[in-house]
Amino acid sequence: VLPEDVQSQPTLQVIVASTRPGRSGRLVAEWVVAQAQADGTFSVELVDLADFDLPLLDEPRHPRLRQYEHAHTQRWSETIERADAFVVVTPEYDYATPAALMNALQYLLHEWAYKPVAFVSYGGISGGLRGVQMTKQVVTALRMMPIPEGVVMPFFSQHIDSATQLFNPGEVPRQAAQRMLEELRRWAMALAPLREPQAAAL
Numbered sequence: 001v002l003p004e005d006v007q008s009q010p011t012l013q014v015i016v017a018s019t020r021p022g023r024s025g026r027l028v029a030e031w032v033v034a035q036a037q038a039d040g041t042f043s044v045e046l047v048d049l050a051d052f053d054l055p056l057l058d059e060p061r062h063p064r065l066r067q068y069e070h071a072h073t074q075r076w077s078e079t080i081e082r083a084d085a086f087v088v089v090t091p092e093y094d095y096a097t098p099a100a101l102m103n104a105l106q107y108l109l110h111e112w113a114y115k116p117v118a119f120v121s122y123g124g125i126s127g128g129l130r131g132v133q134m135t136k137q138v139v140t141a142l143r144m145m146p147i148p149e150g151v152v153m154p155f156f157s158q159h160i161d162s163a164t165q166l167f168n169p170g171e172v173p174r175q176a177a178q179r180m181l182e183e184l185r186r187w188a189m190a191l192a193p194l195r196e197p198q199a200a201a202l
């Protein structure tokens with residue numbers, strides 16, 4: 001991705017980290033997508049881990065070699081490759097990163113590198129934050145840039161309308177999302193030169 005492309009309309013992927021049947025993550029992610037579309041800075045994609053159906057890492061070679069054997073890995077690689085920035089929408093499971101997210105991160109390496117990532121988390125009183133702190137540590141090994149701005153939503157289920165199944169957490173999270181998107185754009189621009197193909201080959 002060349003800096004000029006990023007300048008015109010960088011690609012933001014909103015990643016749904018939970019995959020279990022009946023999950024709420026998809027509803028929260030749809031709210032994030034709506035915020036990003038209203039903001040207008042990014043070309044926005046919803047990337048739902050449930051749609052990729054990744055088994056527990058089953059590639060024989062280290063991802064740094066990019067010699068993928070399986071169609072599911074190719075598809076996952078091509079998807080993540082085209083992003084300039086990410087918002088990971090995530091709960092915490094047992095105070096930790098959901099296994100599906102950890103697995104999806106570990107499938108790839110170069111595809112994640114030099115891209116900023118923000119977190120929108122939800123849960124009980126913790127708002128998913130303990131899991132996010134753990135995930136931030138992991139993404140640094142992939143050369144991603146986790147940014148401090150994000151959205152934390154304790155007791156998030158109170159904001160799901162049971163009739164419409166729409167998630168609307170109100171004004172404070174909306175403003176937090178706005179700040180997060182502004183910062184993601186700044187980081188996406190700043191890191192763009194590092195993502196040029198010749199830089200990746202070094």
Ligand SMILES: Cc1cc2nc3c(=O)[nH]c(=O)nc-3n(C[C@H](O)[C@H](O)[C@H](O)COP(=O)(O)O)c2cc1C
Pocket residue numbers: 018019020022023024025026091092093094095096122123124125126127128
């Ligand atoms: C296996 C499991 C572990 C959980 N652990 C936590 C936790 O540590 N902290 C928390 O706030 N909520 C926890 N919860 C409750 C989740 O916040 C809630 O179920 C939420 O809907 C999970 O996101 P999802 O619906 O997208 O899977 C847990 C839920 C599950 C299924």
